[in-house]
Amino acid sequence: MKVLVTGATGFVGRHLVAALLERGCEIRAVARNAETARSMPWIEDVEFVSADIHAADLNVVALTEGIDALAHLAWPGLPNYRALFHFEHNLMADYRFIKSAVEAGVQQVLVTGTCFEYGMQSGPLSEATEPRPSNPYGLAKHTLHLFLQNLQQERPFTLQWARLFYLHGEGQNPNSLFAALDRAIDAGEPAFNMSAGEQLRDFLAIETAASHLAAILHQSDFDGVVNCASGQPVSVRALVEQRLRERGATLDLNLGHYPYPTHEPLAFWAVVERLQQLLEAPRTH
Numbered sequence: 001m002k003v004l005v006t007g008a009t010g011f012v013g014r015h016l017v018a019a020l021l022e023r024g025c026e027i028r029a030v031a032r033n034a035e036t037a038r039s040m041p042w043i044e045d046v047e048f049v050s051a052d053i054h055a056a057d058l059n060v061v062a063l064t065e066g067i068d069a070l071a072h073l074a075w076p077g078l079p080n081y082r083a084l085f086h087f088e089h090n091l092m093a094d095y096r097f098i099k100s101a102v103e104a105g106v107q108q109v110l111v112t113g114t115c116f117e118y119g120m121q122s123g124p125l126s127e128a129t130e131p132r133p134s135n136p137y138g139l140a141k142h143t144l145h146l147f148l149q150n151l152q153q154e155r156p157f158t159l160q161w162a163r164l165f166y167l168h169g170e171g172q173n174p175n176s177l178f179a180a181l182d183r184a185i186d187a188g189e190p191a192f193n194m195s196a197g198e199q200l201r202d203f204l205a206i207e208t209a210a211s212h213l214a215a216i217l218h219q220s221d222f223d224g225v226v227n228c229a230s231g232q233p234v235s236v237r238a239l240v241e242q243r244l245r246e247r248g249a250t251l252d253l254n255l256g257h258y259p260y261p262t263h264e265p266l267a268f269w270a271v272v273e274r275l276q277q278l279l280e281a282p283r284t285h
Helices: 013-020 034-038 085-103 136-154 176-186 205-216 235-245 275-279
Strands: 002-006 025-031 045-048 069-071 108-114 123-124 158-164 166-168 191-193 201-203 226-227 234-236 253-256 267-268
Touching: 002 013, 002 176, 013 025, 013 205, 034 045, 045 191, 069 085, 085 108, 085 136, 085 191, 108 205, 136 158, 158 205, 166 205, 176 191, 176 235, 201 205, 201 235, 201 267, 205 226, 205 275, 226 275, 234 235, 235 253
Parallel strands: 002 025, 002 069, 025 045, 069 108, 108 158, 123 267, 158 226, 166 201, 191 253
Antiparallel strands: 201 234
Protein backbone atom coordinates (compact mmCIF):
# COMPACT_ATOMS: atom_id res chain seq x y z
CA MET A 1 0.00 0.00 0.00
CA LYS A 2 1.42 3.36 -1.03
CA VAL A 3 0.26 6.29 1.09
CA LEU A 4 0.64 10.02 0.50
CA VAL A 5 0.94 11.75 3.90
CA THR A 6 0.52 15.53 4.06
CA GLY A 7 1.71 17.41 7.12
CA ALA A 8 4.23 14.58 7.48
CA THR A 9 6.55 16.45 9.85
CA GLY A 10 3.77 17.69 12.15
CA PHE A 11 2.88 16.25 15.55
CA VAL A 12 0.53 13.58 14.18
CA GLY A 13 2.20 13.20 10.79
CA ARG A 14 5.67 12.24 12.01
CA HIS A 15 4.20 9.44 14.11
CA LEU A 16 1.76 8.27 11.43
CA VAL A 17 4.61 7.91 8.91
CA ALA A 18 6.50 5.75 11.42
CA ALA A 19 3.39 3.63 12.11
CA LEU A 20 2.73 3.10 8.39
CA LEU A 21 6.36 2.13 7.73
CA GLU A 22 6.07 -0.45 10.53
CA ARG A 23 3.11 -1.94 8.65
CA GLY A 24 5.16 -2.24 5.47
CA CYS A 25 3.67 0.70 3.57
CA GLU A 26 5.46 2.78 0.98
CA ILE A 27 5.29 6.46 1.92
CA ARG A 28 5.39 9.67 -0.06
CA ALA A 29 5.73 12.27 2.69
CA VAL A 30 4.86 15.90 2.01
CA ALA A 31 5.73 18.93 4.14
CA ARG A 32 6.66 22.54 3.54
CA ASN A 33 9.93 22.57 5.48
CA ALA A 34 12.62 20.27 4.08
CA GLU A 35 14.98 21.17 6.92
CA THR A 36 12.52 19.88 9.53
CA ALA A 37 12.01 16.75 7.43
CA ARG A 38 15.75 16.00 7.45
CA SER A 39 15.59 15.65 11.24
CA MET A 40 12.92 12.93 11.05
CA PRO A 41 14.19 9.43 11.93
CA TRP A 42 12.37 7.97 8.91
CA ILE A 43 13.61 10.44 6.27
CA GLU A 44 15.78 7.82 4.51
CA ASP A 45 12.87 5.37 4.36
CA VAL A 46 10.34 7.55 2.51
CA GLU A 47 10.01 9.50 -0.69
CA PHE A 48 10.00 13.07 0.61
CA VAL A 49 8.46 15.97 -1.30
CA SER A 50 8.91 19.54 -0.10
CA ALA A 51 5.72 21.33 -1.15
CA ASP A 52 2.96 23.62 0.03
CA ILE A 53 -0.23 21.70 -0.72
CA HIS A 54 -2.17 24.98 -0.80
CA ALA A 55 0.04 26.48 -3.53
CA ALA A 56 -1.84 27.43 -6.70
CA ASP A 57 0.84 25.90 -8.97
CA LEU A 58 1.01 22.54 -7.15
CA ASN A 59 1.12 19.60 -9.57
CA VAL A 60 -1.37 17.31 -7.82
CA VAL A 61 -1.33 14.73 -10.63
CA ALA A 62 2.41 14.20 -10.18
CA LEU A 63 2.15 14.28 -6.39
CA THR A 64 -0.52 11.56 -6.30
CA GLU A 65 0.89 9.31 -9.05
CA GLY A 66 0.86 5.67 -7.94
CA ILE A 67 -0.83 6.50 -4.62
CA ASP A 68 -3.39 4.12 -3.08
CA ALA A 69 -4.50 6.37 -0.23
CA LEU A 70 -4.14 9.96 0.92
CA ALA A 71 -3.70 10.65 4.65
CA HIS A 72 -4.39 14.36 4.90
CA LEU A 73 -3.09 15.83 8.16
CA ALA A 74 -1.75 19.23 7.09
CA TRP A 75 -3.62 22.12 8.71
CA PRO A 76 -1.68 25.32 9.50
CA GLY A 77 -2.27 27.55 12.49
CA LEU A 78 -2.88 25.29 15.47
CA PRO A 79 -3.29 25.45 18.44
CA ASN A 80 -5.10 28.76 17.90
CA TYR A 81 -8.60 27.29 17.61
CA ARG A 82 -10.41 30.62 17.45
CA ALA A 83 -8.72 32.33 14.49
CA LEU A 84 -10.94 33.07 11.49
CA PHE A 85 -8.33 31.88 8.97
CA HIS A 86 -9.39 28.29 9.71
CA PHE A 87 -12.45 28.84 7.53
CA GLU A 88 -11.35 31.95 5.62
CA HIS A 89 -8.26 30.18 4.21
CA ASN A 90 -7.68 26.58 5.28
CA LEU A 91 -11.19 25.33 4.54
CA MET A 92 -11.31 26.12 0.82
CA ALA A 93 -7.60 25.48 0.26
CA ASP A 94 -7.97 22.01 1.78
CA TYR A 95 -11.11 21.29 -0.20
CA ARG A 96 -9.41 22.26 -3.47
CA PHE A 97 -6.40 20.07 -2.70
CA ILE A 98 -8.43 16.98 -1.75
CA LYS A 99 -10.78 17.45 -4.71
CA SER A 100 -7.76 17.66 -7.03
CA ALA A 101 -6.33 14.47 -5.53
CA VAL A 102 -9.63 12.63 -6.04
CA GLU A 103 -9.88 13.92 -9.61
CA ALA A 104 -6.32 12.68 -10.17
CA GLY A 105 -7.48 9.18 -9.24
CA VAL A 106 -6.96 8.79 -5.48
CA GLN A 107 -9.68 6.39 -4.31
CA GLN A 108 -9.21 6.49 -0.53
CA VAL A 109 -8.84 9.61 1.61
CA LEU A 110 -8.33 9.76 5.37
CA VAL A 111 -8.73 13.20 6.95
CA THR A 112 -8.19 14.04 10.61
CA GLY A 113 -11.17 15.80 12.09
CA THR A 114 -11.49 17.07 15.66
CA CYS A 115 -13.48 16.66 18.86
CA PHE A 116 -14.26 20.39 18.50
CA GLU A 117 -16.73 19.45 15.76
CA TYR A 118 -19.00 18.39 18.64
CA GLY A 119 -18.81 21.88 20.14
CA MET A 120 -19.96 22.52 23.71
CA GLN A 121 -21.72 19.17 24.18
CA SER A 122 -20.83 17.32 27.38
CA GLY A 123 -20.48 13.68 28.37
CA PRO A 124 -19.80 10.71 26.09
CA LEU A 125 -19.73 11.72 22.41
CA SER A 126 -20.31 9.12 19.71
CA GLU A 127 -20.03 9.49 15.95
CA ALA A 128 -23.83 9.70 15.89
CA THR A 129 -23.75 12.84 18.07
CA GLU A 130 -24.78 15.77 15.90
CA PRO A 131 -21.85 18.15 15.28
CA ARG A 132 -22.39 21.63 16.75
CA PRO A 133 -19.03 23.36 16.34
CA SER A 134 -18.59 26.48 18.43
CA ASN A 135 -15.13 27.69 17.41
CA PRO A 136 -13.68 28.51 13.95
CA TYR A 137 -11.43 25.44 13.90
CA GLY A 138 -14.27 23.02 14.63
CA LEU A 139 -16.52 24.87 12.18
CA ALA A 140 -13.93 24.68 9.40
CA LYS A 141 -13.28 20.97 9.91
CA HIS A 142 -16.97 20.10 10.07
CA THR A 143 -17.69 22.17 6.95
CA LEU A 144 -14.82 20.48 5.10
CA HIS A 145 -16.39 17.14 6.00
CA LEU A 146 -19.74 18.27 4.58
CA PHE A 147 -18.05 19.56 1.41
CA LEU A 148 -16.25 16.25 0.90
CA GLN A 149 -19.44 14.25 1.45
CA ASN A 150 -21.05 16.30 -1.31
CA LEU A 151 -18.02 15.70 -3.53
CA GLN A 152 -18.52 11.96 -2.97
CA GLN A 153 -21.98 12.23 -4.54
CA GLU A 154 -20.46 13.61 -7.73
CA ARG A 155 -17.27 11.55 -7.78
CA PRO A 156 -17.34 8.46 -5.52
CA PHE A 157 -14.32 7.81 -3.30
CA THR A 158 -13.77 6.37 0.17
CA LEU A 159 -13.71 9.08 2.86
CA GLN A 160 -12.43 8.15 6.31
CA TRP A 161 -13.01 10.99 8.77
CA ALA A 162 -11.06 10.36 12.00
CA ARG A 163 -11.98 12.72 14.84
CA LEU A 164 -8.98 13.24 17.11
CA PHE A 165 -9.49 14.18 20.75
CA TYR A 166 -6.58 15.17 23.03
CA LEU A 167 -3.14 13.83 22.16
CA HIS A 168 0.15 13.98 24.02
CA GLY A 169 3.71 12.89 23.35
CA GLU A 170 6.91 13.71 21.49
CA GLY A 171 6.57 16.63 19.10
CA GLN A 172 3.53 18.17 20.81
CA ASN A 173 3.01 21.90 20.72
CA PRO A 174 5.33 23.68 23.19
CA ASN A 175 2.32 25.61 24.53
CA SER A 176 0.45 22.44 25.49
CA LEU A 177 -0.09 21.48 29.12
CA PHE A 178 2.27 18.50 29.12
CA ALA A 179 5.07 20.36 27.34
CA ALA A 180 4.82 23.23 29.83
CA LEU A 181 4.82 20.77 32.75
CA ASP A 182 7.92 18.99 31.44
CA ARG A 183 9.70 22.34 31.07
CA ALA A 184 8.83 23.24 34.67
CA ILE A 185 10.16 19.86 35.88
CA ASP A 186 13.36 20.17 33.80
CA ALA A 187 13.97 23.70 35.10
CA GLY A 188 13.48 22.61 38.71
CA GLU A 189 10.60 25.02 39.22
CA PRO A 190 9.09 24.89 42.74
CA ALA A 191 5.50 25.26 41.50
CA PHE A 192 3.36 24.82 38.39
CA ASN A 193 0.48 27.13 37.52
CA MET A 194 -2.63 25.45 36.11
CA SER A 195 -6.41 25.44 36.25
CA ALA A 196 -8.26 23.67 39.06
CA GLY A 197 -7.82 20.55 36.94
CA GLU A 198 -11.21 18.96 37.56
CA GLN A 199 -12.20 19.04 33.88
CA LEU A 200 -12.58 15.59 32.31
CA ARG A 201 -10.85 14.98 28.99
CA ASP A 202 -10.05 12.10 26.66
CA PHE A 203 -6.27 11.82 26.28
CA LEU A 204 -4.40 9.41 24.03
CA ALA A 205 -0.67 8.89 23.55
CA ILE A 206 0.34 10.05 20.08
CA GLU A 207 2.01 6.72 19.23
CA THR A 208 -1.25 4.91 19.97
CA ALA A 209 -3.28 7.41 17.96
CA ALA A 210 -0.92 7.03 14.99
CA SER A 211 -1.21 3.24 15.19
CA HIS A 212 -5.01 3.58 15.18
CA LEU A 213 -4.94 5.88 12.13
CA ALA A 214 -2.67 3.42 10.30
CA ALA A 215 -5.12 0.60 11.12
CA ILE A 216 -8.05 2.66 9.81
CA LEU A 217 -6.18 3.25 6.54
CA HIS A 218 -5.77 -0.50 6.18
CA GLN A 219 -9.54 -0.94 6.45
CA SER A 220 -9.87 0.33 2.91
CA ASP A 221 -13.58 -0.49 2.65
CA PHE A 222 -14.49 1.61 5.72
CA ASP A 223 -16.21 4.86 4.78
CA GLY A 224 -17.47 7.24 7.46
CA VAL A 225 -16.64 8.94 10.75
CA VAL A 226 -14.66 7.34 13.56
CA ASN A 227 -13.56 8.79 16.90
CA CYS A 228 -9.83 8.27 17.40
CA ALA A 229 -9.48 8.46 21.17
CA SER A 230 -9.14 6.42 24.37
CA GLY A 231 -12.80 6.43 25.41
CA GLN A 232 -11.65 7.02 29.00
CA PRO A 233 -12.50 10.30 30.77
CA VAL A 234 -9.62 11.43 32.99
CA SER A 235 -9.29 14.62 35.01
CA VAL A 236 -6.53 16.98 33.94
CA ARG A 237 -5.29 17.10 37.52
CA ALA A 238 -4.97 13.30 37.64
CA LEU A 239 -2.99 13.35 34.40
CA VAL A 240 -0.63 16.01 35.70
CA GLU A 241 -0.10 14.08 38.94
CA GLN A 242 0.54 10.90 36.94
CA ARG A 243 3.15 12.74 34.85
CA LEU A 244 4.88 13.98 38.00
CA ARG A 245 5.08 10.39 39.29
CA GLU A 246 6.44 9.16 35.94
CA ARG A 247 9.14 11.82 36.06
CA GLY A 248 9.88 11.27 39.76
CA ALA A 249 9.30 14.98 40.26
CA THR A 250 7.86 16.94 43.14
CA LEU A 251 6.52 20.42 42.61
CA ASP A 252 3.54 22.23 44.04
CA LEU A 253 0.50 22.45 41.78
CA ASN A 254 -0.91 25.97 41.90
CA LEU A 255 -4.46 24.80 41.23
CA GLY A 256 -6.95 27.41 40.09
CA HIS A 257 -4.31 29.86 38.86
CA TYR A 258 -5.90 29.85 35.41
CA PRO A 259 -9.65 29.89 34.75
CA TYR A 260 -11.23 27.04 32.83
CA PRO A 261 -11.22 27.65 29.06
CA THR A 262 -14.50 28.99 27.74
CA HIS A 263 -14.32 27.26 24.34
CA GLU A 264 -14.78 23.71 25.59
CA PRO A 265 -17.15 21.93 28.01
CA LEU A 266 -16.05 20.89 31.49
CA ALA A 267 -16.46 17.16 30.83
CA PHE A 268 -16.47 15.30 27.51
CA TRP A 269 -14.94 12.15 26.07
CA ALA A 270 -15.25 9.83 23.09
CA VAL A 271 -17.33 6.73 22.57
CA VAL A 272 -14.93 4.36 20.81
CA GLU A 273 -17.01 1.28 19.96
CA ARG A 274 -16.67 1.89 16.22
CA LEU A 275 -12.90 2.35 16.56
CA GLN A 276 -12.62 -0.93 18.48
CA GLN A 277 -14.59 -2.75 15.78
CA LEU A 278 -12.24 -1.39 13.11
CA LEU A 279 -9.14 -2.30 15.10
CA GLU A 280 -10.39 -5.87 15.58
CA ALA A 281 -11.42 -6.42 11.95
CA PRO A 282 -9.04 -8.23 9.57
CA ARG A 283 -7.03 -5.97 7.28
CA THR A 284 -8.58 -5.34 3.88
CA HIS A 285 -5.51 -3.81 2.25
